[in-house]
Amino acid sequence: MPLPTVILPGYLESAIAYRQLEQSLQDLGFPAVTVPLRRRDWIPTFGGRPVTSIVQQLDCTVKQTLQQYNATQINLIGHSAGGWISRIYLGEKPYLGRGAVKPFLWGSHPLVATLVTLGTPHISQERWTRWNLDFVKNNYPGAFYPNVRYVCVAGKTIFGERQRGSWLAYSSYQLTCGQGNTWGDGITPIAAAHLDGAENLVLEGVKHSPRSPGIWYGSPEPLKAWVSYLA
Numbered sequence: 001m002p003l004p005t006v007i008l009p010g011y012l013e014s015a016i017a018y019r020q021l022e023q024s025l026q027d028l029g030f031p032a033v034t035v036p037l038r039r040r041d042w043i044p045t046f047g048g049r050p051v052t053s054i055v056q057q058l059d060c061t062v063k064q065t066l067q068q069y070n071a072t073q074i075n076l077i078g079h080s081a082g083g084w085i086s087r088i089y090l091g092e093k094p095y096l097g098r099g100a101v102k103p104f105l106w107g108s109h110p111l112v113a114t115l116v117t118l119g120t121p122h123i124s125q126e127r128w129t130r131w132n133l134d135f136v137k138n139n140y141p142g143a144f145y146p147n148v149r150y151v152c153v154a155g156k157t158i159f160g161e162r163q164r165g166s167w168l169a170y171s172s173y174q175l176t177c178g179q180g181n182t183w184g185d186g187i188t189p190i191a192a193a194h195l196d197g198a199e200n201l202v203l204e205g206v207k208h209s210p211r212s213p214g215i216w217y218g219s220p221e222p223l224k225a226w227v228s229y230l231a
Contacts, residue, residue, distance in 0.1 A: 002031070003071060003075050003114075004030075004031040004032070004033065004066075004069045004075070005031065005075040006033055006035065006065055006074050006075070006077070007022060007032060007077045008035050008054075008058050008076065008077065008078045008079065008085060010079040010081050010082050011082075012039055012042050013039065013079070013210070014038050014041075017209075017210040018079070019034070021210070021223070024218065025223075025230075028223075033065055041053065048098055049098065050095070050132075051085050051132060054085055055089050055095070056104075058085070058089055059108065062074055066111065073110075074112060074113070075230045076089075077115075078116070079218075080208065080209070081120070081121070081129075082120070083122070083152075084117075084136050086115055086117070087144075088106075088135070088136060089106050089108050090107075090109040090144075091136075092105070092107045092109070093140075097132065109148050114151060114230060115148055115149070115151070116151045116152075116229060116230070117151070117152045117153065117195075118217040119154065119185050119188045119193060119206075119217055121133070121188045122193065122194070122195055123137060123177060123192045124176055125176065125177070126175040142195050142196035143196065143197035143198040151198060151199040151201065151229045152194045153193070153225075154185065154188070154193035154194060154200070155185025155205075155206040155207065156185075156202050157183075157186060157205055158186045160174070161180075161181065162180070168186070169184060172189075173188075176192045187208035190202060201225060201226060203225055
């Protein structure tokens with residue numbers, strides 16, 4: 001039987017937005033569970049504050065899943081910010097978020113066989129997120145742990161331009177990688193969604209969020225492009 005899979009939602013998202021993805025994985029034979037976040041659970045992280053509370057909920061879900069399936073490892077899917085938060089969870093360096101008074105350490109990379117990131121901005125120029133992302137980038141560059149398979153999925157859907165229909169993409173790409181005129185999923189540019197040493201994929205036509213109109217990374221058709229990495 002395939003390893004169980006844990007899904008970590010993106011910034012300001014709740015678990016309910018990932019029910020379709022969870023069900024699709026289960027239908028394909030991959031046991032799946034989503035970290036039971038509510039949208040209000042993100043409030044303590046506003047303004048670049050530590051994401052400790054989110055990682056703690058992830059850790060709790062992983063341990064419950066390992067026990068439920070009598071497994072020694074899981075696969076981990078992190079959507080958007082969930083991808084770089086997952087990299088903090090894997091790490092062996094004490095995490096002391098900006099303004100925090102107590103460091104936390106999870107060191108969970110032995111528990112994760114494969115990390116799949118969907119539309120994750122692994123870099124940022126935006127001042128509220130840059131501290132956390134610099135912590136990840138400086139301590140765990142690229143596909144850092146050789147015992148973990150890293151799969152980074154980017155979308156090539158909207159080209160950022162200063163005109164109607166692509167202004168949001170331009171602004172988001174500019175804040176993320178410093179260049180607005182580039183391709184991405186409407187929020188995360190391809191340049192920020194990949195990691196050195198990872199299995200880096202580009203999917204055309206996918207939108208960033210499960211709440212976006214049309215298809216996103218977890219829709220049934222795009223799912224076929226990356227689900228085999230969970231086997």
